[in-house]
């Protein structure tokens with residue numbers, strides 16, 4: 001039976017200092033962010049996910065975006081090495097949880113490779129990896145070396161218009177890739193691509209075969225998903241969106257653990 005665990009990490013008191021690359025810096029309300037993070041975790045738990053908290057990293061403003069620190073394929077983890085040097089101290093505590101509490105096999109991206117988990121989208125056994133600002137060619141090679149022997153088919157795609165591949169595209173439970181077309185470098189890279197009407201509509205977290213977590217800021221995309229027979233579960237993550245975060249980046253789902 002597949003596991004339903006999800007790593008999350010409490011926002012740092014320094015969240016407002018998080019990196020911004022493609023957006024203007026805006027003031028972040030720390031209290032509201034914490035309340036939004038709690039509600040996000042509650043939405044995961046309401047759909048059967050057990051949330052596992054990585055130790056907080058108060059000195060890492062972007063630590064809450066835990067998705068970027070690791071990529072899972074089956075029960076094997078590849079701990080990333082961020083293209084943003086400032087984010088590299090986020091990974092040791094994530095590795096500790098994976099090894100000591102969850103019993104995963106753990107590999108890691110090594111210099112000169114860089115890879116952020118936000119650049120990796122899995123659709124079945126296909127692993128799309130965005131080659132962009134945070135993930136370099138050597139990171140792509142190391143991802144292939146780690147996961148292809150386990151049965152993954154790694155497909156590299158360019159990312160130039162947004163921070164991460166998953167800022168541009170994610171996938172519905174039926175494997176359809178959804179994206180906001182003006183921000184997708186190559187929609188043709190995906191066998192089934194569906195354009196959504198809002199930038200934040202490109203971001204979904206699959207909760208189960210029917211439900212997807214969506215951003216409250218993308219109501220028209222949520223309507224589109226409902227019209228296709230899915231149940232959107234909107235969460236307000238406005239404070240994280242100000243830092244280029246999206247619903248995917250606040251958790252790492254672990255679906256194939258043996259524990």
Ligand SMILES: NC(=O)NCCC[C@H](N)C(=O)O
Pocket residue numbers: 018019020021062065067068084087117118119163164166167243244245246248249
């Ligand atoms: N996977 C993601 O979409 N992560 C968002 C990371 C945002 C953070 N402020 C950063 O620039 O690294």
